[in-house]
Amino acid sequence: MGNSGKNHKPNSNAQRHKEAMRRKAKAEDEMAQLGLTLQSDLMAIGVILEYLTVSQLTYLGIISINEFCHKRVGVDFCIFYQHYSPPPVKLLCPLFEIHKLSEWHHPVLATSIQTCLEALDYNIPIIFFYAIDPDFIGEHNLPSNDLQRAYCDPRVRIIARHEDHRRLIETEFDIKVCGIIPDFDAEKIIELIAKETNHVADPTHQNE
Amino acid sequence: MKDNEKITIIIATENNAKTIVRAIESVIGGIRSANKVIVGDNDSTDGTYDVLCQFLGAEPIERDGQTGLPPEFEKGIDSVPIKIFRKQKTTTAHTLNVAMQMGHQGTTIFGFCDPASWFAPDKISQAIGVFQQFPVVACVVSDCDDHYPDGRIERQFKPAFDINRLTQSFPYDNNFLIRTQVFQKLQAGFTEQLQAREAYDLLSRASEIGLIYHIPSPLHTNTITEQSVSTQQLMLQSDQIVQQITAQRRQQGRTSGK
Numbered sequence: 001m002g003n004s005g006k007n008h009k010p011n012s013n014a015q016r017h018k019e020a021m022r023r024k025a026k027a028e029d030e031m032a033q034l035g036l037t038l039q040s041d042l043m044a045i046g047v048i049l050e051y052l053t054v055s056q057l058t059y060l061g062i063i064s065i066n067e068f069c070h071k072r073v074g075v076d077f078c079i080f081y082q083h084y085s086p087p088p089v090k091l092l093c094p095l096f097e098i099h100k101l102s103e104w105h106h107p108v109l110a111t112s113i114q115t116c117l118e119a120l121d122y123n124i125p126i127i128f129f130y131a132i133d134p135d136f137i138g139e140h141n142l143p144s145n146d147l148q149r150a151y152c153d154p155r156v157r158i159i160a161r162h163e164d165h166r167r168l169i170e171t172e173f174d175i176k177v178c179g180i181i182p183d184f185d186a187e188k189i190i191e192l193i194a195k196e197t198n199h200v201a202d203p204t205h206q207n208e
Numbered sequence: 209m210k211d212n213e214k215i216t217i218i219i220a221t222e223n224n225a226k227t228i229v230r231a232i233e234s235v236i237g238g239i240r241s242a243n244k245v246i247v248g249d250n251d252s253t254d255g256t257y258d259v260l261c262q263f264l265g266a267e268p269i270e271r272d273g274q275t276g277l278p279p280e281f282e283k284g285i286d287s288v289p290i291k292i293f294r295k296q297k298t299t300t301a302h303t304l305n306v307a308m309q310m311g312h313q314g315t316t317i318f319g320f321c322d323p324a325s326w327f328a329p330d331k332i333s334q335a336i337g338v339f340q341q342f343p344v345v346a347c348v349v350s351d352c353d354d355h356y357p358d359g360r361i362e363r364q365f366k367p368a369f370d371i372n373r374l375t376q377s378f379p380y381d382n383n384f385l386i387r388t389q390v391f392q393k394l395q396a397g398f399t400e401q402l403q404a405r406e407a408y409d410l411l412s413r414a415s416e417i418g419l420i421y422h423i424p425s426p427l428h429t430n431t432i433t434e435q436s437v438s439t440q441q442l443m444l445q446s447d448q449i450v451q452q453i454t455a456q457r458r459q460q461g462r463t464s465g466k
Contacts, residue, residue: 051370051372053370053371053372054371054415054419055368055369055370055371055372056368056369056370056419056420056421056422057368057370059344059419060342060419063344132368133365133366133367133368133422133424134365135367137365138367161368161424162424162425164351164363164365164424164425165365165424168365
């Protein structure tokens, strides 16, 4: 059967190959926009939320992740939660209890001191801590070594929300903040994580 | 940047003669000024209303053989209409509601400025940017600077909005901007029975129908004065009342399956 015009299904090896190449080129193009290639190790990012109830972080985070899931291929988001409640927006990505982090081997994004401390208890190579606000200022219930661990552990990379927060964190903990992302922008977060993980991947491989 | 918003800034004064003009000038003199300013005076005894009349050039009027300042007056300054009025002493919440009713027509965003505070030049423009970027945002709050009597200015870092935190304490203040539709959806304004913390109550209710967005920049300055023990107690009691009302409302919402 020849092409009838209405039938878009590839019906020969040549057509199937052409379609596959088109999809590959599209995926490559999308990955390139995030600073990645199809061979990149970065396949998924876990986002840890303390609560799923309404907050600036949860709302904007879920909206941005959903938008990313609609638009992009190549990198997946998964959300891990510490305390369950129905999320304010329908999720388009998988949702796991936090103990599932024991089976997780991709980068994670902690979003508070508590989530960062919990992530540190799992065998996760790199933890990005998106400090949406400098919550250590009002945190009087935590021992100072816990605060130090959340911000200064060698596995933790800090992302700040504002230039003033960056200065405050760097001064308080004598560390370098790896980036500033004003609102939870999933694409910018992936770009930053891709950049940082490529950067830190080399010494690890050398040790191996 | 052009926008189609109509911003009305509401100020409720009560004995703020020293600071009120600075507050008004800050909301009409920014990068993006207010479209209208309404100042309601809650029967000040320190001459606040006289200062307002003088600022706008309101002349005394004669009525029933008596001469005095007009109870209402409106004049444009830098092409921004400024309306002032005075009323018998009630709660600040009531004064704010009266002022809002006067400026409701055509307003898309209400802004509230504490009479002892002043806006940064970009507070209104930044808030408009947030409202335009995120349609889900009901209200915009921000960090601030605290200005102490000794001249010291201290940056205050506020937390991002989180409904769990908001049920425990009120980290923000009376300087915020809110979409007019929020009041339509709430079918109410400020709770007039509250003696203080009316903003805490309003934002708690607004947070149940839209997102509160916190801008992490110091977009206004608060004048810090020493509070009397009775004021501190009143604030504490009001906080507890708001928290109780919020808890009851949530409980009712859960029971009715909302």
